[in-house]
Amino acid sequence: MNQPATKRPVCATCLRARSACICAWIAPVQAQAALLILQHPLEVGNAKNSARLLHLSVTGSELAVGESFEPGALEALLHAGGRTPVLLYPDTPGDANLPAPPPMPPLPAQALRLVLLDATWRKSRKMLYLNPALQRLPRLALMDAAPSNYRIRKAHAAHQLSTLEAAAQALGQLEGEDGRYQALLDAFDGFVAQQAAYTPHLNSA
Numbered sequence: 395m396n397q398p399a400t401k402r403p404v405c406a407t408c409l410r411a412r413s414a415c416i417c418a419w420i421a422p423v424q425a426q427a428a429l430l431i432l433q434h435p436l437e438v439g440n441a442k443n444s445a446r447l448l449h450l451s452v453t454g455s456e457l458a459v460g461e462s463f464e465p466g467a468l469e470a471l472l473h474a475g476g477r478t479p480v481l482l483y484p485d486t487p488g489d490a491n492l493p494a495p496p497p498m499p500p501l502p503a504q505a506l507r508l509v510l511l512d513a514t515w516r517k518s519r520k521m522l523y524l525n526p527a528l529q530r531l532p533r534l535a536l537m538d539a540a541p542s543n544y545r546i547r548k549a550h551a552a553h554q555l556s557t558l559e560a561a562a563q564a565l566g567q568l569e570g571e572d573g574r575y576q577a578l579l580d581a582f583d584g585f586v587a588q589q590a591a592y593t594p595h596l597n598s599a
């Protein structure tokens with residue numbers, strides 16, 4: 395995106411204009427599983443995107459931007475600290491272009507790294523196709539998805555969650571926790587309300 399002609403002060407933490415800073419909604423949480431967010435470049439400038447808030451909230455999480463990642467760099471991100479990466483992604487039965495993923499390893503959350511693709515559904519598929527290392531990962535599918543609070547973005551399906559909500563749910567699932575991420579989700583409600591205030595036409599929908 396082009397920079398505006400007049401310089402606006404930018405928050406060094408969330409990288410947004412100070413007037414649109416989202417740092418008030420950072421709810422620090424220590425996850426047992428490591429968290430790696432692979433963000434599609436088209437999401438970087440998206441004000442409604444929740445991945446950076448997620449990254450800022452989950453201690454030690456990594457956020458890397460790209461569509462097709464350099465294989466060596468991706469392997470290093472996936473396996474940092476000797477953890478076993480698992481990909482949050484639904485099953486793709488019948489897709490002959492993708493190999494069947496290996497089963498989920500019987501490991502505790504402390505040994506795992508949750509890998510998220512922060513992208514639209516179409517772009518997340520493209521990221522999967524473009525990065526064979528991601529195709530080889532065991533896949534975690536969400537159970538009992540709660541209705542999303544994510545009102546600010548048209549979802550392809552009613553159960554589709556924001557990246558932040560999906561991460562909170564997946565981490566809770568891996569860790570057997572049902573309360574650790576509530577503060578994060580509560581703070582996210584504030585983020586959603588802030589973004590909705592900037593786009594009033596969506597409130598009337």
Ligand SMILES: [Zn+2]
Nearest residue numbers: 405408415417
């Ligand atoms: Zn900020």
